[in-house]
Structures are given as C-alpha cells and as structure tokens.
Amino acid sequence: MRALDLHSLADVAHAVADAARAPALRYFRKPVTVDSKGAAFDPVTIADRETEAAMRAVLAERRPEDGILGEEEAAVDSRSGLTWVLDPIDGTRGYISGTPTWGVLVALRDASGPLIGIVDQPFTGERFTGSPDGATWTRGGETRRLTTRDVTRLDDATLFTTFPEVGTADEGAAFRRVAARCRLTRYGLDCYAYALLAAGQVDLVIEAGLQAYDIAAPAALITAAGGVVTNWRGGPAHDGGTVLAAATPELHADALALLNG
Template sequence: MLARPDILALQALARRLADAARVETLKHFRAPLDVVSKTTDFDPVTIADRDAEAAMRALLAEVRPEDGILGEEMGATAGTSGLTWVLDPIDGTRAYISGTPTWGVLIAVQDQTGPILGLIDQPFTGERFEGGPDGAIWSRGEDRRDLAVRSTTDLASATLLTTFPEVGTPVQGAAFRRVSAACQLTRYGLDCYGYALLAAGQVDLVIEAGLQPYDVAGPIAVIQAAGGLATTWEGAPAHNGGTMLAAATPALHAAAMKLLNA
C-alpha cells in the first residue's frame, strides 16, 4: 500500500501529464489533419495521438524514470518500481477526427493488482475526472466537485452507454442487446466520456468489448473511486482489457451480468 504522500505526488504528476497532453491534442483538434490507419480495418491515428503520448513519456522520463509505461502508440517500457503508467493519449480518435468532444486523455497508475488512481481528461471542454484512494472529483478550471455514481438498482430504470453498436463479436453483440432491451435508454458513441458520465452520476451502465488495457485502466480507477463497479462481463478484474461491465450499483451489475452470460 502506497503512503499518502506518495499517492499525492502521483496524483500531482498525473495532472501534469494531462496538462501536457492537452497542449498537444488541442493544437490539432478541429483543424486540418492527416489521418492514417494502423490496420486495414481503419484504426485511425494522428500526429496528435503520437505527440501527446511523447509529451507524457518525456515528463515521466524526467520525473519518475523508475516506473514502467504502457502506452497505446509507443508500447511498453519496463520499469523497476513496481508501478506502471498506463496512457491513452487520445481515447476515441474516431471522435477526435470527427470534431466531437467525446474523446479524452486517459492516464492511470497501476501495480500488479490493478489501477491505484486514474484520470479522464477532456481537453476541449476543460473537464477532468479523477479517481483515487481519497475518492473521485470533477474539475474545470477552478470549479471542483465530488463525483458519485447513481443509486439505480433495476435495469428498467437504467441508462446504458456503449461506443460501437455492434459491441464486439456477433455473440457479444447479442449479449449486449439482451441488456439493452431491458434498460430504459441506450445511447452510443461516447468513448471514454461514457465512463466519466457514469462516475458523475449521469448514467447507470457502460458495457463494451474488444478493449485494450490502456482503454480501461483510467476509467476503472475513476468509476471505483466514485462508488461504482468495473469488471469484465464475468465479474473478474478488467484492467487487462477484453470486456467491460461498469455499473453504478452491485444490484445493477449483477442484473446486467446475468443477461450478458445467459
């Protein structure tokens, strides 16, 4: 268990990393931009993705060179401290290149058991969602408030979010639709901002598949600090990626998991 001064130092550094990424991402947002695909199935990447991760890595190399790093664009760098920084410089590059403000910068610090603290930053709106051992907070400039999930316990009253309507494989998509049919409202396309809205008490569920560790480490920390749950569809730790079932309450989590695995 890290001592409180260590946690505070890590939180301060996470904010510095987010500030550095804001500069790089805002340079190119809603501006002419070259986009290339990392795969044949259109997995876009831009100079903003690469420069934002490079800026965060440079700061980590200066301040905490003993820590490991796992980033979407530049892979894994081994460390010796037992801590790893998990970075997604732009979660939602498709949203970014479309000009929608639902992408974000994801930052987490984790040990072998999972995330210790995390951050979801939306540079264009100036919103920052943070979670750690002392709880979760939202900030925008000088404005700050605590984050807390909703108290919803039944699917019939729940709002569900996901990013892609197909939700993974055909089998996973069918499982998602079972949950969606039981919910009051389903919305699509919000990337990491959906997890932030869950932590902020605006929605009740986020269900996704086909995820990487850098997609989920930051959101897991924020949601858990706000009082929610974030696991795989089977209820296991989700920080290694794969599937995600994030819920406001244990009862809602159990009900969704039952339908996902029916």
C-alpha cells in the same frame, strides 16, 4: 502504499494530463492527416503521437523508474513496481470527426490494478479524477466530488457503449439482452461515457475488445466514485477485453447475469 506517496503520484498524474492538453488541442477541428493502423479502419494521427510523446516526457523526468504502457509507443518495463497506462487520445474516431467526446487517459497501476485514474477532456476543460481519496470533477476553478447514481433497476438505467455492434456476434447479442431491459441506450462516447457514469449521469457502460490503455483510467475513476467495474465474467477488467461498468452492485449483478445468458 502510504497516503503521502499517493498524493505525490497524483501530482505526477495531473502533470502528465496537463502536458497532454496543448498537443491534443493543436490539431482538433483542424485539417489533419489520418492514417490507419490496420486493414480495418483504425485511425491514428499526429495528435495521438505528439500527445503521447509529451506525456512520456513528463514521466521520463519525474518517474524514470516506473514502467509505461501506452497506445502509440513501445512499452517501458517497470523497475519500481509501478506502471503508467496512457491513452493520448481515447476516441480518435470522434476526434477526427470534431466531437468533444474523446479524452486523454492517465492511469497508475501496481500489480493489483489501477490506483489512480484520470479522464481529461481538453476541449471542454473537464478533468475527472479517481483515487483512493475518492473521485472529483474539475473545470477551471470549479471542483465537485463525484458519486455514481443510486439506480438499482435495469428498467430505470441509462446504458452506453461506443459501437452498436459491440464486438463479436455473440457479444453483440449479449449486449442487446441488457439493452432490451434498460430505459435508454446510447452510443458513441468512448471514454466520456465512463466519466459520465462516475458523475452520476448514466448507469451502465458495456463494451468489448478493449485494450488495457482503454480501461485502466476509467476503471480507477468509476471505482473511486462508488461504482463496480469487471469483465463480463465478473473478474478484473483493467487488462482489457470485455468490460461491464455499473453504478451500483445491484445493476452490475443483473447486467452480468444477462450478459451470460
């Protein structure tokens, strides 16, 4: 795809993220009804639904031939070969708890995987963007290039995951093998942990049970910042499932070996 096309598509991605900010903030740290999508607690709110609707409205106007895969509404088939992957509020549990560690996820993918990824945090005003041109952080008028940290040893690494149990019992045991080797393990940041990895603040994020809309944008961001993102077998992760995101190839290789026993 020509660079000019990607620049134009990046403008659309930013417009989608911009449209998400107002509805996402409208209900944050305010009384809001919380529903659950299943028997196990899987929260969803009017903020999730209104935010995705606002994001889709931008795409309907500016990219009507593209597909859409979002968390809250039915998928739209692509007629262009491009699909937008949207998570209006990644980290709804954090959102309803008032923590500023949720985010809006916008990704554009083709058949090969994500091309552009945005992790946007409306409350802090931070936007982390990854594309073939590289990775950037912006807030207001500030802009900074992002690169992952040059950490190659697990003994020096900071590891994040969202839930301490990390999927199934076997997956949790595999995660703990890696955690036992790392300098520091922390929990609970959802997509914000991936943004911090791209920003050079942490070194590993390991998760399981993800959907495509959870990981497409973070995968594009981290790859653009120089990191490595795969599933726990070393294959593509952008369709969901297990995810291993690492700051360097060396960390990725060592963590991958431990995950597989």
